[in-house]
Amino acid sequence: MxxxxxxxxxxxxxxxxxVDEAKVESLTKDLxxxxxxIEQLNELNTDKVEPLTSILNQSLRSRKDEISDxxxxxxxxxxxxxxxxxxxxxxxxxx
Amino acid sequence: MADITNQxxxxxIENVKxxxxxxxxxxxxxxxxxxxxxxxxxxxxxxxxxxxxxxxQFDNKPNFDQLLxxxxxxxxxxFCTENIKTTAGSNxxxxxxxxxxxxxxxxxxxxxxxxxxxxxxDEFAMGSSNETSYYGNVINPVGDQLVPxxxxxxxxxxxxxxxxxxxxxxxxxxxxRQPASFTGTVGLKPTYGLCSRWGIVAFASSLDQAGPMTKxxxxxxxxxxxxxxxxxxxxxxxxKKKEQYSKNLKDNIKGLKIGIPKEYxxxxxxxxxxxxxxxxxxxLKDLGAQLIDISLxxxxxxxxxxxxxxxxxxxxxxxxYDGVRYGYRSKQGKDLIEMYEKxxxxxxxxxxxxxxxxxTYVLSSGYYDAYYLKAQKVRQLIKKDFDDSFKKIDxxxxxxxxxxxxxxxxxxxxxxxxxxxxxxxxxxxxxxxxALSMPAGVDKQGHPLGLQLIGKTLDEQKILNIGYAFxxxxxxxxxxKKWWS
Numbered sequence: 001m002x003x004x005x006x007x008x009x010x011x012x013x014x015x016x017x018x019v020d021e022a023k024v025e026s027l028t029k030d031l032x033x034x035x036x037x038i039e040q041l042n043e044l045n046t047d048k049v050e051p052l053t054s055i056l057n058q059s060l061r062s063r064k065d066e067i068s069d070x071x072x073x074x075x076x077x078x079x080x081x082x083x084x085x086x087x088x089x090x091x092x093x094x095x
Numbered sequence: 096m097a098d099i100t101n102q103x104x105x106x107x108i109e110n111v112k113x114x115x116x117x118x119x120x121x122x123x124x125x126x127x128x129x130x131x132x133x134x135x136x137x138x139x140x141x142x143x144x145x146x147x148x149x150x151x152q153f154d155n156k157p158n159f160d161q162l163l164x165x166x167x168x169x170x171x172x173x174f175c176t177e178n179i180k181t182t183a184g185s186n187x188x189x190x191x192x193x194x195x196x197x198x199x200x201x202x203x204x205x206x207x208x209x210x211x212x213x214x215x216x217d218e219f220a221m222g223s224s225n226e227t228s229y230y231g232n233v234i235n236p237v238g239d240q241l242v243p244x245x246x247x248x249x250x251x252x253x254x255x256x257x258x259x260x261x262x263x264x265x266x267x268x269x270x271x272r273q274p275a276s277f278t279g280t281v282g283l284k285p286t287y288g289l290c291s292r293w294g295i296v297a298f299a300s301s302l303d304q305a306g307p308m309t310k311x312x313x314x315x316x317x318x319x320x321x322x323x324x325x326x327x328x329x330x331x332x333x334x335k336k337k338e339q340y341s342k343n344l345k346d347n348i349k350g351l352k353i354g355i356p357k358e359y360x361x362x363x364x365x366x367x368x369x370x371x372x373x374x375x376x377x378x379l380k381d382l383g384a385q386l387i388d389i390s391l392x393x394x395x396x397x398x399x400x401x402x403x404x405x406x407x408x409x410x411x412x413x414x415x416y417d418g419v420r421y422g423y424r425s426k427q428g429k430d431l432i433e434m435y436e437k438x439x440x441x442x443x444x445x446x447x448x449x450x451x452x453x454x455t456y457v458l459s460s461g462y463y464d465a466y467y468l469k470a471q472k473v474r475q476l477i478k479k480d481f482d483d484s485f486k487k488i489d490x491x492x493x494x495x496x497x498x499x500x501x502x503x504x505x506x507x508x509x510x511x512x513x514x515x516x517x518x519x520x521x522x523x524x525x526x527x528x529x530a531l532s533m534p535a536g537v538d539k540q541g542h543p544l545g546l547q548l549i550g551k552t553l554d555e556q557k558i559l560n561i562g563y564a565f566x567x568x569x570x571x572x573x574x575x576k577k578w579w580s
Contacts, residue, residue: 008452015410015455016417017448018436030449030510031456037511038399041469044476051471052478055287055301055527060330075194079421088419091434 003031100124100257104166104314105341107260111165118150118157118165125167125211129258131580135234137243137253139172140180141212149209161207162321162341169259171250172213173220174200174305175294179210183296184218184228184246187416187423187442197294198326199263199305206321211259215249218444219413220270220298222246223516226507227446234503235278236575237542241500244274250308251278255575261309261318265295267302268401269496269520272532275308276495276545279534279573281315281562282308284520286553287527288333291326299408300331302401302524310573312533312562316340319555333553343556346564349383351557354488358394359519361497367538368494375492375535375546378568379561387488391480396473397522398514403457403470404525409447410454416442449510478526481549490558491549493519495532499542519547529555533562534571543573 005024008031012019019027054060073086082089099107099116110116126143146167153165175181175193182188200210217227225233225248233248235241236256243252247264251274254262264271266284275282283306290305297303307318320340326332355376360369376386418424418438425441428434443451457466484491497518506513523530529552532545546565550558 003456011452011456011459014459015451016414016432016435016439017443017451018433018440019448020440027449027452031452033509033511034402034449034453034514037514038402038466040399041396041403041473044393044396044473046469046472046476049472049475051468052475053471055478056331056333058333061327061334063327072194076420078194079191081190081418081422081424090419091428091431093431 003028003035100128100260103311104261104309104317105311108164108166108317112159118153119147121165122146122150122167122211125258128256129212132256132258134579135236135252135256136231137215137233137249137256137258138169138212139182139184139215139230139249142179142210146209146211153207158207162317163203163206163208166208166260167211168203168208169211169214169253169262170200171216171247171262171264173216173265173296174263175296176200176210176213179213181213181296182230183220184216184230185443185447186229188296189229189423191422193294195294198291198328199295199322202322202324203263214253214262217246217248218447219296219409220246220265220267221409221446221450223269223273223513224501224506225249226503227444229444232503235500236579237278237500239578240502241542242277242503244277244500246270247274247308251275251280251282254278254280254308254310255573256577256579261307261314263305263318263322264308265303265305266524267298267405268524269517271306271308272520272530272545272547273496273517275532277500277543279543279571280308280310281312281534282306282532283315283319283555284523284530285319285323285555286333286529288331289323289529289553289555291324291329291332293326293328297412299405300412301408302405304524312559312566313341313344315531316344316559335553338556340556340559344563345560346567348379348561348564351384351490351561352387352488353379353384354387354389354484354491356389356391356394356491356493358391359493361515361518364497365538368497368544371536371544371546372492372494375565378565379492382564382568389484389488389491391484391522393473393476393480394522397477397525398518400470400473400477400525401521402453402514403466404474406450406454407458407467408454410451410458413447413451418442474525477522481526481528485551490554490561493547493549495519495545495547499538499540499544523549528552529558531558531562533565534573535569536571
């Protein structure tokens with residue numbers, strides 16, 4: 001199958017990445033060549049193959065749901081791009 | 096004494112232990128080298144003051160019983176370092192200062208070493224040439240027009256240029272082994288789960304694994320011993336007893352069975368790669384190993400599988416970069432959604448955006464079965480190829496890469512040709528196995544080439560031993576002229 005410009009704009013919307021109109025053309029070309037390469041997999045019949053979901057022969061460990069650190073609000077907020085005393089700040093969402 | 100920085104890590108440690116050199120003298124020597132090697136662009140951040148302070152502290156109160164006593168180390172800028180900027184080679188993390196230390200770097204510091212600086216890499220480790228970094232491409236010390244490989248290209252360049260005695264990288268599809276091969280150095284991707292992923296900027300979580308990059312096999316064993324180990328903060332960390340890889344290093348490989356897979360060739364592969372593979376086989380045979388022809392029939396499907404699985408996981412992992420809690424935020428964007436879209440568009444580079452779009456597409460409604468599920472099934476077949484072969488052999492010998500280092504800009508306009516560079520390294524990540532790239536010779540232009548040893552799950556010691564025996568008999572010497580200083 002091939003990806004057209006509209007499809008690419010739709011996927012970019014899903015990925016929350018704005019795409020420059022000028023770049024859509026070259027992006028379409030690149031992605032189509034990559035998908036052509038990927039679609040070699042269709043040569044294989046995998047009807048009877050179980051998907052591999054983990055390469056470890058063990059299930060993920062679980063742990064008690066307990067706080068092991070905490071009280072580090074200042075540390076966490078330190079890298080916030082917009083400063084505020086206690087919260088992360090984003091553009092206004094509700095009018 | 097003679098220039099200490101061109102010695103192996105093991106020799107340097109001996110010199111520190113026997114007080115032939117102090118940690119401060121050693122650190123100063125590396126600082127000097129790094130300052131005269133700016134042309135290589137291997138560093139994103141240097142931490143000289145902190146390093147010299149740490150060295151002084153060591154010299155005042157030395158502990159020589161540690162694995163890495165008073166050793167300064169530069170690390171890939173994908174490992175979070177407390178209070179030191181960590182960029183992952185991206186604009187979106189240009190101002191990110193972690194408030195915590197990754198488990199791997201903490202392990203290294205706990206063994207007596209300290210940070211010298213953070214090394215350039217492809218953006219979010221997505222690349223095979225270090226050309227996708229926001230901080231500019233790194234140059235290979237082997238030649239001023241050559242890429243150092245990627246994504247751990249700052250690591251391989253710094254190591255080969257004597258800017259750090261050893262280093263660490265991460266390997267999702269070959270990002271340790273390919274740059275090691277391109278610079279005539281040793282690189283090991285451990286078994287998935289042997290080294291903690293906690294505090295490493297995530298790319299593709301089911302494939303990512305950190306590992307050592309060093310000048311010799313012995314150095315590699317020392318570094319692996321220091322960095323590996325169970326970590327309860329990583330849910331896929333393997334809980335097992337710590338190994339003493341360096342102490343248990345042996346060069347006797349008599350009777351070991353080495354598999355030679357017939358599928359590890361590509362069209363137009365330079366004949367030197369084939370000749371080197373032949374040379375490798377002969378060396379191992381002469382040392383008493385037995386060569387066995389094997390088949391890994393799904394090898395050609397590994398890269399297409401990888402380019403579904405890795406972007407899918409990346410699109411999910413990189414969803415966190417939204418300009419809200421940390422990192423870059425666009426000044427444009429009138430509402431929240433537009434702020435996300437502008438932030439991600441301005442913050443990520445082209446290759447990262449390409450992979451996020453691939454990943455988003457293969458996971459999107461209506462396409463999941465055709466791509467992602469299909470890839471997971473083929474991944475199972477690739478793993479089964481290895482499992483079947485390893486019933487009758489101890490390790491596998493292959494070339495590390497289909498060519499030596501290519502020229503800067505040579506492959507940037509053709510993503511698929513860039514991806515093909517990882518054709519021999521990617522299958523190992525999909526199967527979660529350990530693999531070592533060791534320098535073995537040069538091509539007709541004099542550029543280094545590596546051979547790869549693939550081991551069974553958690554069989555790092557065995558491939559290190561084979562590498563150790565190989566290294567002693569191979570006669571390779573990395574002759575790099577310091578043209579940059």
